[in-house]
Amino acid sequence: MMMLYLVKDPLYRSIRYRVFIDNGFRPVKVEYKEFPDGETYVRFIDDIDPSGAYIVLSRGYPEQDKNIFRTILIVRTLRDLGAKKIILCIPYLPYSRQDKRFLPREAVSAKILGECLISMGADYILTIDVHNPSIFEFLGNKFVNIQTTDLWAKFISKICESKTCGLISPDIGRKSLVHMIANKCGIDMVSFIKIRDLSTGRIVRHQPEDSEQFSKFIMGKEVIFIIDDILATGGTISNISRTIRDYGFNGEIITCFTHCLMLRDAYDRLINAGVNRIICTDTVENPFIHDDVFVGPYILEALRTLI
Incomplete structure (x- = not known):
């Protein structure tokens, strides 16, 4: 051997x-x-x-x-x-x-x-x-x-045993993975899309892929998870969290990241945008490593x- x-x-x-x-x-x-x-x-x-x-x-x-x-x-x-x-x-x-x-x-x-x-x-x-x-x-x-589908599915399923939950993909590129996690957990999911400036190509905002579907999605939810691969400056997720709050959601927003770089004022941006909890794996050193997502x-x- x-x-x-x-x-x-x-x-x-x-x-x-x-x-x-x-x-x-x-x-x-x-x-x-x-x-x-x-x-x-x-x-x-x-x-x-x-x-x-x-x-x-x-x-x-x-x-x-x-x-x-x-x-x-x-x-x-x-x-x-x-x-x-x-x-x-x-x-x-x-x-x-x-x-x-x-x-x-x-x-x-x-x-x-x-x-x-x-x-x-x-x-x-x-x-x-x-x-x-x-x-x-x-x-x-x-x-x-x-892929971290099983890791996040196990973590999310524990929380959603006693609460009504939903998952959000921050963009179309992440949608298939978040969809797999949602299927494993047996809960709903929706996706956001990036809107770019046609002349510069820069992202100017994030919005629900389907606004009507999103309004129905948040109704009755107690916890919403936003799942992404990398937390850098927190710009994307803070924009999405702020939009969730603007739609009238008053429950808990939990953000889940595989790689938490936590650059500059990322923490403050997320908290000020209405995020309640930041959960990270241990792929990089960070203060938000959770015991259940090694x-x-x-x-x-x-x-x-x-x-």
């Missing part, structure tokens, strides 16, 4: 990685430091088992650029030292939102990063709720995106199909 090893980024403190140790992964010690000029040094303290499978748990945020280069050093060194199989797990994959050329001659950073990590020696890239999985289709089965078990489940 292939021995399983866990190489945790020395700066990754978010995911409760103990779940991997409890399931048979042997931790590998890595020495890391920065030189006075800011350059990175990485060295493996333990010998590398050439017949083993190595899971590299990499930090995606903050300090994305440093994280990526440190990950490259770890993965490439593992390959140079003879590791047979390397699975790179980056729960929050940085640069994934630049998934197309919005303007001529732009770098498509999501695709470039995927190519780079595979070329450095990773056999697989495993991530969670990536912004647009289709951009990585060129990698075939080397790219694995874990991603470790879902990563383990995906790893079993790759080893």
